[in-house]
Amino acid sequence: MMMLMFLLVWSRDRSSWENLCFSITVFGVVGLMAFEMVSMHTESPEVYGGAAKWTHLVYAIGVAGALGFVHFYFGTSKRWLLGLAIGLRFLAVVANFTTGQCLHLKYIHSLQKTTFLGEQVSVLGDWEINRWVLLGQFASLVQLWYVVDASIRLWRTGSADDKKRAVVVGGTLAVFIIAASGQSGLVAAGVLKMPFIVSIPFFGLALAMCYELSRDVLRSARLSRELQESERRMALAAGAANLGIWIRDLVKNEIWATDQWRGLLGFEKLEQINFDGYLKKVHPKDRENLNRVLSKAIESKGHYETEYRVVIPEDRIRWIASRGQVESNKDGKPLLVRGVSMDITALKQAEEKFPLVVEASPNGIVLVNSDGEIVLVNAETEKLFGYGREELIGQVAEMLMPERFRVAHQGHRAGYFALPAARPMGTGMELFALRKNGVEFPIEIGLSPIQTKEGTLVLAAIVDITARIQSEFEIQHQRAELAHVARVSTMGELAASVAHELNQPLGAILANAEAADLFLSQDPPALSELRDILADIRRDDERASEVIRRMRALLRKHEMENLPLEINSVVEDVLQVVSGDIALRKMSLGVDLAPGLPKTTGDRIHLQQVLLNLIINGMDAMVDQPRERRRIAIRTRLGADRMIELSVSDLGHGIEVGKSERLFEPFFTSKPNGMGMGLSIARTIVQAHHGRIWAESNSNGGATFRVTLPVAPAIAKL
Amino acid sequence: MNSANPTVHIVDDDASFRNAVSRLLRAAGHQVQCYPSSAEFLAAKPGAVPGCVLLDLHMPGTSGLEVQEAFAQTENPLPIIFLTGHGDIPTSVRAMREGAEDFLTKPVKKDALFPAIERALARDARERIERALRREVSARYETLTAREREVMALVVAGNLNKQIASDLGTVERTVKAHRAQVMEKMQVTSVADLVRASDILSR
Numbered sequence: 001m002m003m004l005m006f007l008l009v010w011s012r013d014r015s016s017w018e019n020l021c022f023s024i025t026v027f028g029v030v031g032l033m034a035f036e037m038v039s040m041h042t043e044s045p046e047v048y049g050g051a052a053k054w055t056h057l058v059y060a061i062g063v064a065g066a067l068g069f070v071h072f073y074f075g076t077s078k079r080w081l082l083g084l085a086i087g088l089r090f091l092a093v094v095a096n097f098t099t100g101q102c103l104h105l106k107y108i109h110s111l112q113k114t115t116f117l118g119e120q121v122s123v124l125g126d127w128e129i130n131r132w133v134l135l136g137q138f139a140s141l142v143q144l145w146y147v148v149d150a151s152i153r154l155w156r157t158g159s160a161d162d163k164k165r166a167v168v169v170g171g172t173l174a175v176f177i178i179a180a181s182g183q184s185g186l187v188a189a190g191v192l193k194m195p196f197i198v199s200i201p202f203f204g205l206a207l208a209m210c211y212e213l214s215r216d217v218l219r220s221a222r223l224s225r226e227l228q229e230s231e232r233r234m235a236l237a238a239g240a241a242n243l244g245i246w247i248r249d250l251v252k253n254e255i256w257a258t259d260q261w262r263g264l265l266g267f268e269k270l271e272q273i274n275f276d277g278y279l280k281k282v283h284p285k286d287r288e289n290l291n292r293v294l295s296k297a298i299e300s301k302g303h304y305e306t307e308y309r310v311v312i313p314e315d316r317i318r319w320i321a322s323r324g325q326v327e328s329n330k331d332g333k334p335l336l337v338r339g340v341s342m343d344i345t346a347l348k349q350a351e352e353k354f355p356l357v358v359e360a361s362p363n364g365i366v367l368v369n370s371d372g373e374i375v376l377v378n379a380e381t382e383k384l385f386g387y388g389r390e391e392l393i394g395q396v397a398e399m400l401m402p403e404r405f406r407v408a409h410q411g412h413r414a415g416y417f418a419l420p421a422a423r424p425m426g427t428g429m430e431l432f433a434l435r436k437n438g439v440e441f442p443i444e445i446g447l448s449p450i451q452t453k454e455g456t457l458v459l460a461a462i463v464d465i466t467a468r469i470q471s472e473f474e475i476q477h478q479r480a481e482l483a484h485v486a487r488v489s490t491m492g493e494l495a496a497s498v499a500h501e502l503n504q505p506l507g508a509i510l511a512n513a514e515a516a517d518l519f520l521s522q523d524p525p526a527l528s529e530l531r532d533i534l535a536d537i538r539r540d541d542e543r544a545s546e547v548i549r550r551m552r553a554l555l556r557k558h559e560m561e562n563l564p565l566e567i568n569s570v571v572e573d574v575l576q577v578v579s580g581d582i583a584l585r586k587m588s589l590g591v592d593l594a595p596g597l598p599k600t601t602g603d604r605i606h607l608q609q610v611l612l613n614l615i616i617n618g619m620d621a622m623v624d625q626p627r628e629r630r631r632i633a634i635r636t637r638l639g640a641d642r643m644i645e646l647s648v649s650d651l652g653h654g655i656e657v658g659k660s661e662r663l664f665e666p667f668f669t670s671k672p673n674g675m676g677m678g679l680s681i682a683r684t685i686v687q688a689h690h691g692r693i694w695a696e697s698n699s700n701g702g703a704t705f706r707v708t709l710p711v712a713p714a715i716a717k718l
Numbered sequence: 719m720n721s722a723n724p725t726v727h728i729v730d731d732d733a734s735f736r737n738a739v740s741r742l743l744r745a746a747g748h749q750v751q752c753y754p755s756s757a758e759f760l761a762a763k764p765g766a767v768p769g770c771v772l773l774d775l776h777m778p779g780t781s782g783l784e785v786q787e788a789f790a791q792t793e794n795p796l797p798i799i800f801l802t803g804h805g806d807i808p809t810s811v812r813a814m815r816e817g818a819e820d821f822l823t824k825p826v827k828k829d830a831l832f833p834a835i836e837r838a839l840a841r842d843a844r845e846r847i848e849r850a851l852r853r854e855v856s857a858r859y860e861t862l863t864a865r866e867r868e869v870m871a872l873v874v875a876g877n878l879n880k881q882i883a884s885d886l887g888t889v890e891r892t893v894k895a896h897r898a899q900v901m902e903k904m905q906v907t908s909v910a911d912l913v914r915a916s917d918i919l920s921r
Contacts, residue, residue, distance in 0.1 A: 500776055500803030504732045507803070507824030511738035514828040518745035526745075533741065540734055583778050 021068035022209050028062015029206050031055075032199040040121040040195045045108035048122065049101035055196065056096040056103050056136075059180075060089045062202060063143060066173055069209055070150050073169065076157065077150035085146045088139035092132070100130040104188035114193060121195050129188055140181035147173045165212060172208035176201040238340070248275065248324075248337040250298065264320060264343055266312050283309035283317065294324075298334050301326045307344065319348040364462035368397045370417045370455055372410065384464055386436035397460075402434045413458075420449030420456055433462065441466050480560065486681045487609050490616060491551065500580045501547045505540035512537050550577055553605060560606060560688060564599040564712045567607070567636050567644050574611045575634075582632070587619050590633040597636060600644050600709040602689040607709075610682040610693070614648040614705045617678065620671055621652025621703065629701075643691070643708040651702040660695045682707075724839045725749040725769035727796065729759045729785070731777045735824070739772065742828060748835070756780040765794030768846060770819065770838035775802035775809065783809070786816050794849070797838035801826060848921075855918045861903050869896040873909060874916040 032055060039051040064086045071077045092103055100106035105127050112125035151170025154162050179201040186192045235258075238245055244261025248254075255273040257265075265281045267273055279287055286308035297304035305323040312318050324339025355376070358365050364381035368374055374392050382389055385400055392399075397413070398406040425431065425445035432440045446461045491498070512533045519526040519533070550573065571593060582589050615632060622630045633649040653670075655663065662668050666680040679693075686693040691709040698704055726748045730736045733754065740750045749769070753759040756777060764771070771789075775782035782800055789795050797819040800810070810821040819838040822830055862870065865886075872882045879897065883890045906912045 503803035503824040504735055507801075507826060508732070508735040508738040510825040510827065511735070511742045515738065515742035515745045518742070522745075529741065529745075533738075536734060536738060540738075543734070580776075584776055586781070 018069055018072040019213065021065045021072060022206075022213060024065030025062050025069060025209060026065075026206055028058050028060075028065055029199060029202045031058030032062060032202055034058075036196055036199050040116075042122055043111065045111055048111060048124075049105065049108050052102035052105065052196070053096060055198070056093055059198060059202075060093045063089055063177075066176075066205060066209070067143060067146060070147060070169065070173065073212070074150050074154045074166070076153035077146060081142070081146045081149065085139070085143045088135070088142050092136040092139045095132040095135055099132050100128075102130070103136050104130055104133050104184060106130040116194055123193055123195055124187070124190070127190075129190075133185065133188055137181055137185055140177055144174060144177045147177065168208050169212055172205050176205040242343060244341045246339060246341065248339075250334050250336055261341055264318070264341060265310055281310045283311055285309070294337070297324065298326050298337065301328050301332070301334055307348075317345070318343060319345045361461070364464075366392075366397065366400070366460045366462065367450070368413075368458045368460060370457075372396045372398065372413050375454075375457060381462065384435075384462060385433065391436075400433055402432055402440050405432070416447065416449075416458065417456060420458065422446070422448040425460070433464075442469050476560070483606060483609060483681050483685060486613070486677050487605075490609070490612055490678070498547070498551060498577075498580070500584065502544055505544040505547075508540045509537050509544075512540070561603045562601055563604070564601050565604050565607070566599055567597060567646055567709065568593045568595075570604060570607050571611060571634060571636060571646070573604075574608050574615065577608075578612060578615050581616075582619065585619055585623075585630070586627055587622065587630045587632055590631060592633070592635045594635075594637045597638055597644055598711045600689070600691075601712040602709065603685075606685045607689070610685050610707060611646065611648070613678040613682050614707075617705075618648055618650035618652065618703075621650050621654075623652075625652060639708060641708075642711055644711060646707045646709070647704050649698060649702060649704040651698070651700065654701055655695055655697050655703045657697075660697070663695055664693070723749050723768075724842065725751050725764070725767055726835060726839075727751045727753065727759060727764050727769060727771045729753045729756055729771060729777075729782075730774040730801070731755060732774070735774075739831075742831075743835070746828070746832060756782070756785040760785065760788060763792070765789075765792050765796055768839070768842050769796050770835060770842055771796050771798045772835075773798050773800055775800050775813075783813060783816070786813065786818065790817065794846070797841045797845075799831075799834050799838055848918075852918050852921065855904075855915045858904050858915075859919055862900060866896050866900050866903070869893060870900045870904070870912065870916070873897060873900070874913050 035051045035055040035058065039048045039055070042048050042051065067082055067085055071079075071082050096103035101108055105124070107128045108124065109127060110125035111122045113120050114123050115121075116123075147170055151166040151174070154166040154170070158166065180198040183192070183201075184196050184198055187194060187196055235245075237243075238258065239260060242260060242264075244258055244264045246255055246257035246261045249256070253274050255275065255278060257267070257273065259269060261267075262269060262271070262273075265278065267277075267281075279291065282290055290306060290308045293304050293306045303323070303325050305321075307319060307321045309317050309319055320341050321344045322339060322341040324337045326334050326337050328334045358367075358376065359378045361378055361380060364384040365376075365378045366374055366381055367376035374395050374397055377389050377392050381392070385392075398409055401409060423446075425447050431443050431445060433443045434440055442465050444463045444465050448459045448461075450457045450459050516530055516533045519529045571591070575589075575591065579589070611634075615634070618632045619630075622632070629651045631651050633647075635645075635647045635649070637645050639645045664679045664683045666677060668680075683693050686707055686709070689709055691707060693705065693707045696704045696706065726743050728736050728740055728743075728750060730739075730752075731754055736752050736754070740752050743750045751762070751764065751769075753762065756773075756779060759771075759773075773782045773785060780788075782802075786798055789798070798813075798817075799820045799822060800813050800818050801822050801824055802809075803824045813821055819841060820834040822834060859867075868886065869882060872885060877885070879890050879893045882897075883893045886893070901907070901912065904912060904915055906915060
């Protein structure tokens with residue numbers, strides 16, 4: 001039954017050779033069973049011998065079928081090895097028919113009865129072994145080699161499913177070959193007293209092959225179900241995307257198409273469509289081009305993409321994008337074109353507006369292709385660069401930049417086309433453009449990739465930032481100027497302590513000099529005193545110079561620097577300047593500097609100014625306080641958010657509720673003679689350092705001003 | 719060190735300045751004593767021997783004016799010359815009103831410093847004599863009875879015995895006896911000397 005079934009499968013699909021092979025194997029099994037049954041139940045040695053002879057023939061057929069199955073089913077076997085294995089097997093059959101009773105037996109003298117599986121059967125009684133049996137055993141060995149080799153190859157190269165196949169079919173076949181040749185060999189040699197039962201392992205092999213083939217049948221059924229499902233989904237997706245799908249039969253000159261396509265082109269639902277009818281719908285101006293594209297595709301049996309217009313009622317135009325693939329038969333004759341079409345009218349209208357938008361843009365716009373050639377410029381670009389557009393189109397974009405950037409830019413351009421994305425150009429770099437008259441000007445450029453029929457283009461939007469840089473520079477300058485004014489006025493407030501600090505060493509110097517005068521006039525002059533005096537004078541002179549240097553540093557006009565600095569050293573500098581004033585005003589000072597703080601970046605002088613301002617404010621706030629409450633506390637620490645924090649606390653009159661932000665406004669002051677600029681400038685300075693400054697009221701009265709500054713980024717050591 | 723020699727006390731928190739001025743004064747032949755703070759100066763009871771003080775106006779802790787105030791309460795306050803790096807008028811006026819000998823700004827020249835010191839030392843010597851005299855006269859005055867003090871006051875005021883007797887409601891003979899007692903206890907021989915002693919007491 002099985003044999004017939006798979007024979008039927010093969011007859012319907014001639015290419016499924018494994019089905020034929022399986023049928024042959026089953027034929028072998030059935031034949032083998034029949035002849036083994038005959039030999040088991042005969043009384044005559046002649047009949048036994050005859051049956052044995054035919055057994056070898058069907059065995060050879062069955063083996064050939066199984067080996068062929070392996071060949072077609074695995075697809076990995078060696079063809080020559082297959083030939084050798086089958087050839088040897090049939091050579092053994094020839095020997096079987098030409099020598100002795102059969103391949104195994106030369107003469108059978110008698111049979112005897114024995115019990116096998118509970119049944120009385122005939123087995124060999126007295127016989128002579130045929131030497132040609134060795135040929136049969138050798139043939140089995142080659143078969144085994146072939147099967148194992150093919151299985152191993154499949155195992156190595158195949159999928160998980162193939163591996164399973166290699167084990168089930170290859171393994172069973174190998175076991176069968178060993179069992180069959182072993183059992184028959186041992187029986188013929190007289191070691192085993194039992195009938196030849198090669199058919200039993202052979203049957204097992206047939207079952208294994210059947211199992212594999214049935215799985216294939218089931219799998220293909222499932223595949224076909226899935227295919228139907230995916231076709232349905234495809235139709236749904238095409239409908240949703242408003243894609244029209246069509247097939248043009250070149251032989252019958254018919255076009256089959258989905259309803260969407262008919263809708264796009266303006267055909268009725270059931271209308272018969274041929275190519276001429278289709279062309280009539282196309283805009284007369286596009287017909288020729290479309291025809292040419294299609295003919296070329298059919299001629300080359302290739303793929304095409306095109307766009308064309310169709311005229312729909314009320315003389316409106318619809319843009320269609322279409323792509324198709326020509327399919328031909330085995331002889332290379334084009335049979336049909338299969339493809340999809342979609343409505344791109346909206347896209348086309350946008351494209352038509354594009355040049356208008358570009359032209360009207362207040363920025364300079366330059367469109368560049370992947371070769372770096374300028375494709376399009378707008379009026380603003382002409383104005384910016386001083387070139388007419390006819391001078392720019394087709395030129396390399398690098399002509400618009402100063403010489404020194406050109407080579408590097410070519411590399412950047414290639415990199416951009418490899419990974420196009422909308423972004424500003426040269427982030428963090430200062431960009432310059434070159435005008436026709438050779439003048440450079442600073443610019444900012446935004447880049448956007450644009451996909452077009454001509455490939456990817458890059459749209460560069462260019463802004464001249466000369467004016468902006470100028471005003472930024474002026475703001476910066478004014479800020480520095482204002483900060484300087486504030487510093488000078490702050491230093492004015494410190495005049496008393498500054499005088500004290502300077503007069504101290506100057507007084508010492510004068511006294512020393514006059515003492516030296518007196519010592520010199522003594523007889524004998526006190527030379528050791530003079531030496532001490534000179535050393536002291538030098539030291540005091542350095543001290544005075546140091547005071548002056550610090551004052552000058554603070555009073556110097558200067559633009560902001562941006563260098564790594566330690567906040568604690570800023571505090572120490574300021575304390576040196578202000579300590580005299582603190583003593584003079586009978587304030588006490590608490591300093592708590594966290595050791596080992598990371599550095600921040602910024603301008604030492606400006607930060608000193610901020611701190612100086614906070615300390616003086618704190619002292620001013622405590623003027624009316626009793627002496628034990630005139631205490632100012634300066635603290636540094638590393639905040640939880642990795643910001644360096646500097647705080648100045650006082651025990652003064654504190655901050656009025658709701659005024660803590662107004663403090664930082666210009667001209668806001670609580671002092672009778674205050675200008676109201678100090679904190680406003682302090683905030684400007686701190687913000688320029690990417691930090692924050694704010695005020696808080698203390699629970700014990702008074703106010704705390706806090707400044708936070710970011711930690712300097714780690715700089716790799718060179 | 720001869721304790722009878724006047725000593726110049728220098729009080730300044732700035733060691734460098736202290737040493738330099740000390741050196742200058744020593745070169746000029748003065749005894750010098752230095753103090754880094756007003757507290758140490760006051761603790762040393764410097765008034766025991768003659769001298770004067772060079773006091774820095776601005777010091778951490780007790781300021782110069784406060785030292786002056788505290789020092790004035792002692793038995794033998796020495797004349798004070800203030801030194802300051804930066805003098806302002808209100809402070810100097812206050813210092814002078816409180817009896818400072820001088821108010822000098824740093825840097826100070828010896829031509830200004832030395833005369834000031836000489837003046838201060840001379841004043842100290844003078845004040846010491848006056849203080850000694852006053853102490854002696856007051857000690858004598860302490861021995862007078864209440865009636866004798868009344869009589870002395872009226873004599874010094876220039877009253878005749880008769881007027882005094884009438885004022886006190888007694889007889890002239892009794893007044894005469896009191897008057898002799900007063901002259902003896904006060905160790906004076908003339909009314910003019912008694913007037914001078916009364917003058918010393920009233921200072």
